[in-house]
Amino acid sequence: MNQWITVCDEDDLYLDAGACALVNGHQIALFLCSHNNTLYAINNYDPIGKANVLSRGIVGSLNGTVVVASPLYKQHFCLESGQCLESAEMLVPTYPVRRFNGSVQVQLIVSLIR
Template sequence: MLWHDIASIDDLVADSGVCALVENTQIALFYIPQEPAAVFAINNYDPIGDANVLSRGIIGSMQNSLVVASPLYKQHFCLQTGQCIEQSDVCVATYPVKIENDRVFVQAQVCAEQTSAA
């Protein structure tokens, strides 16, 4: 699979989110600088709020998981799995990320698919 060079690690905001467009998909990137440093990539689309806003959410922890709280209705999405903590039938897509030579790369291939209740 193709890795997309998104940005320098210095372009990301520590303990916060930014949005990148990868193959016409908005992806929210979250940089956690604590050792070991990590970058998480999830779809920027909040399926509950029906808007591309997750990159503007607040990072925290809940149920032993790193999460982002949607700025709209405050649901929490796990940064590793995309699962919504409050609604088990909802999750957002997650994407593979790697850091090489201080560059952040994302694969457009989805790790976990977004689903929602019908």
């Protein structure tokens, strides 16, 4: 089952700056990027720095890839795939995100256990 959760108003987000939302016990980093006006949602946990800090990172582009640089050790995580550009084995989860009637929604995929 897929469920869209409203996390904030679109006006709550600033261009090229992150915001953190708590969704079903998970910290999710939200980004609105100025160069393509696209929303991104990734897990806020930096697996290298071992802290929930990615929403405080610097948004930019490296070789055409939209990234956030972790504020701890400056690794770059692709906002589309969650892949760390410096360490191929490191990956953060990404989430579908959309605009809906002026709000920002994140989609959570819920598995039913029978």
